[in-house]
Amino acid sequence: MPGSSPDRIRNFCIIAHIDHGKSTLADRLLEHTGLVDSIGNRPQLLDDMDLERERGITIKSHAVSMNYHCSDGGDYILNLIDTPGHVDFSYEVSRSLAACEGAILLVDASQGVEAQTIANVYLALEYDLTLLPVMNKIDLVSAQPDICRQQIVDLIGCSPEEVLSVSAKEGTGVPEMVAALINAIPPPSVVKDQPLQALIFDSLFDNYRGAIAYVRVVSGILKPGMTIFFHSTGIRYLVDEVGLLRLERVKTDQLGTGQMGYVIPGCKEVGETRVGDTIGDDADPLPDPLPGYREPKPMVFAGLFPANAEDYESLKDALARLKLNDASLQYEPETSGSLGFGFRCGFLGLLHLEIVQERLEREYDLNLVSTVPNVKYRVTDNHGEVRFIDNPAHLPPVSNIKVVEEPIIKAQVVTPPEYVGAIMQLATERRGIYDTTEYLDARRAVLHYKMPLSEIIYDFYDKLKSMSRGYASFDYELTGWEPTLMVKLDILLNGEIVDAMSVLVNEDKAYAWGRRVVDKLAELIPRQMFEVAIQAAISSRIIARATVRAYRKNVTAKCYGGDVTRKRKLLEKQKEGKKRMKSFGNVEVPQEAFMAILKSD
């Protein structure tokens, strides 16, 4: 194998704000190293999930190993991890960083430094990575390389000459970038004669092979036939197979120190392979695991229920398998009065929720209903006992509550100065408390706010984008808890509470929330045989209502010999359509309604 000695290996990832061109740059690297002849009409080749291709964004980190013959005469192994840019998937980024020595920091020269650029730089520095600053999209007429370069210099303290320029679209500057990368990013460090230690940075479940772990070998050698153990569980496995991550998995004899690749440990149980865990050699164990990852903190919680009660077990299996591939997903069983048996899940954000739901539905052929998402609250009762409530149904009676605290975030909004006024107004509406403003340069202000998390999970990002014509970006981190006045708002359909639609909401916002949900539901619930009364209530006080009138006619006019087949097919189609409906009492609600009521128009 060319350059298999560690000093010929470069492990790096590409980090950037969303849409700055990471996956497109990865395409050029695949071509330049010859792993792929030509990307052709499948741009962002590494985005191989259907969902990624449909939405045009990266959801998962993707690792790929390339051989490269450098003009200096040497052969190298370039192990690249393409990462997602959306804030909901920053956990994917930190997992990738831990497996690398360096990162290409990519900045769209027409957009400049944005919120996730800053956030990802801080993350990379936490992991002590060497940064290679690169400006992208220099082919665009709207590119402002000078301004962008200066912003990068100010952000990471490099010299202006170190900032490279490329067009990932056209390939300009890519060979130079690869050469610079080999020079700048250090090879994996080697502690001589140290036994095996490998970090699991990703995993997936394969129907034929079982659990497969993606690893970075930090020391020693990993090969088939050896007995390994996982630090977190202590369980031992015989290694079935190891190999490299090309576009497909390619079997090899071994994975040496510094390498990235995959291991098939022949795990029977889905839950045993854990991202962040360390693999050791059973014959020569080291006592301490590698530093793992911080457990990701879920931000929003929602119940996921099978639309058909019989699918509960399938959902359980599907969650376990998906968790292998999405370590940030958390779940536990839950029962709902209106939806039956399901799982309360924790997500990193609303997009994450949407993606998880869609992946479960597509990859595991399930039909799911999601409850209205909520943040987690800290409730102290009159006896001083503290509980965390992530499910409105579990809120103790108001008379027992001493104080409710809600999660607070530190938010930073990066924006051109002309939108500062509008953004400040939005932040105030969302109960934000202004902290400071700093200027990256004349074109970039960074506003710092303290805000309740509950105010940003729904549509804050969309609002921000639309009011700044796409230019403002935003990042946040949890900082603590603060007391809040909160009420439980119930939604009633024909007089019955639908627990899956209950939310905990700030008292001042309850009325507007109730009004909005009721109106939205009136739009989403189709007319049916009965009139449907939709109400929003706090305790038992109705604060908003709307009705969906019953329709009076739904029948095919004539039905003779030539109409029977067509009619039956129509009935069958309507029956299928009904499967996407959930009944509450005699009211039928489209499954999408639960999520759709959150979206602003």
Add this chain to the structure above:
Amino acid sequence: MNEFALYFHYPFCLNRCYYCNFTSSVLDESVAERYRQTLIKELLLRSDEPPWKDGTIRSIYIGGGTPSLMPAEYVNKLLLLIRDCFNYPPDIEVTIEANPGAIDAESLSAFHEAGINRISIGAQSLIENELRQLSRIHTSKDIHAAVLAARQAGIYNISLDLMYGFTGQSVNSFTESLNRALELDIKHLSTYALSIEGSTEKLSPPQNSSQPTPDPDLAADQYDALCSIMKKAGFDHYELTNFALSGFQSHHNWTYWRSIPYLGLGVSAHSFDGKNRSWNIPIIDEYNERLERDALPQETVEILSMENVQTEQVYLGLRTSDGLTMTEFEHIINPRELAEMVDSGFLIVSDGTILVPEERWLLLDDIVLKLLSKCDKIA
């Protein structure tokens, strides 16, 4: 096979109505002449084929299109041929559809002599300006004339078609139409709420804004008036869209609702042999060409599963005042939905029969969907 109903399709009209989704085109006499030959050819070919061979006819229906445009001699020839092909008992119901603007006393007499004993007249309305809005080619006077001429010719079993539920119409104008129709001493009435669906949508959605469009809420009000007027007039509401005086229910239509076999001849005609359904190509030229090559003009045979058949039987049965026999369908009916709908008056169960009450018939599609929905295990 012993008994079946026989249907002929005659796909020509003097004018195409914008809301119509029957297979029909504007009359071109040379095409029609050719078609009349191929239609006879299909009759001959089919009558030699199992399962129709040597069968007994229960009823004959000549529909369209506008079959009253058929030359009387042709109708005569057709009915004579049927006698040669099948067992044709005397006194069975033999219906022809007529457009009041495309019929005269002479042909009516000749039809009667040929063996036609029932006529279904496409009146649609008896209000002059509604007829104009619907772009019908006839006036309400033509309707009167057609009814009288039919009776004069000896055809007493007269049915009218009326339309309702379209914009520009009102409850009053519809009851006026109904009363005028009843004054004509008809034996049978079919009523259809205007719907613009299926192929019509693809062809031409109403282009000029004066063309009426469906108004479902108006239709519901008119339907209530319809039911009460017809009851007073002594008519039996025996199927969702059909009313008859005692003894004048359409035999032919019952074959469809009771899943009795039927043989459909002509372009786009459907047949049902008791197990499977099949239908002919819907394009006149292709239909002609095939038969001229002595080939059968079938387009599709649909193999019906047990579940298909039962779904159809539930839907069709509930369209009639006979309803469904509980024991036959118990296994596919959702008992919880049944109980709920009985409670709220959408269904009646009595003497082991399930019925949709007249005042709920307009919601039949929903009722059937609920009834056939899979049982929810958690509830």
